[in-house]
Amino acid sequence: xxxxxxxxxxxxxxxxxxxxxxxxxxxxxxxxxxxxxxxxxxxxxxxxxxxxxxxxxxxxxxxxxxxxxxxxxxxxxxxxxxxxxxxxxxxxxxxxxxxxxxxxxxxxxxxxxxxx
Amino acid sequence: xxxxxxxxxxxxxxxxxxxxxxxxxxxxxxxxxxxxxxxxxxxxxxxxxxxxxxxxxxxxxxxxxxxxxxxxxxxxxxxxxxxxxxxxxxxxxxxxxxxxxxxxxxxxx
Numbered sequence: 001x002x003x004x005x006x007x008x009x010x011x012x013x014x015x016x017x018x019x020x021x022x023x024x025x026x027x028x029x030x031x032x033x034x035x036x037x038x039x040x041x042x043x044x045x046x047x048x049x050x051x052x053x054x055x056x057x058x059x060x061x062x063x064x065x066x067x068x069x070x071x072x073x074x075x076x077x078x079x080x081x082x083x084x085x086x087x088x089x090x091x092x093x094x095x096x097x098x099x100x101x102x103x104x105x106x107x108x109x110x111x112x113x114x115x116x
Numbered sequence: 117x118x119x120x121x122x123x124x125x126x127x128x129x130x131x132x133x134x135x136x137x138x139x140x141x142x143x144x145x146x147x148x149x150x151x152x153x154x155x156x157x158x159x160x161x162x163x164x165x166x167x168x169x170x171x172x173x174x175x176x177x178x179x180x181x182x183x184x185x186x187x188x189x190x191x192x193x194x195x196x197x198x199x200x201x202x203x204x205x206x207x208x209x210x211x212x213x214x215x216x217x218x219x220x221x222x223x224x225x
Contacts, residue, residue: 107159
């Protein structure tokens with residue numbers, strides 16, 4: 001029972017390079033999310049996808065793009081990486097976006113990204 | 117707006133000590149409240165939840181009660197163990213998730 005799987009686990013980039021973080025869930029969830037975690041700032045929402053075919057900006061979307069490839073997969077792309085994007089990135093999924101029991105989020109193990 | 121404020125860490129306790137991590141929230145409407153736990157090198161895992169006022173969530177000896185009058189959802193455990201060392205996040209959802217900044221707990225033998 002894999003849950004939410006993120007790849008890669010670690011990545012080092014040079015400023016200006018691009019990369020895509022992959023995320024897949026096997027729980028048939030409708031909604032998927034990308035967060036970044038920085039010391040002292042908790043988790044901040046980058047983008048989310050309420051359902052297949054839709055994406056919306058979160059709190060800190062600048063410098064990122066996303067693709068909801070299908071119901072299972074939600075990727076995050078950095079087109080031109082900057083040192084300020086050094087962070088730990090988490091993908092999450094939930095059955096729905098409504099308040100209550102269906103909005104429990106399940107997280108992947110994270111991708112630790114360093115931009116030099 | 118919607119937000120979560122939780123007590124600053126880090127918190128260091130001896131094994132079998134009583135734990136309280138404070139969490140207060142601001143919300144426009146009636147949120148559901150959650151505590152998540154993050155063990156070193158891992159993603160967040162749901163610890164417990166409460167979906168309406170006066171509900172008590174509990175799991176693994178941890179408890180938290182949804183207090184609408186004080187807009188609080190404090191996490192408590194009567195006797196912590198070394199294995200409880202982790203970062204704890206309070207969160208609310210009201211169409212979108214809002215997380216607190218996390219409180220690091222270290223339990224020493």
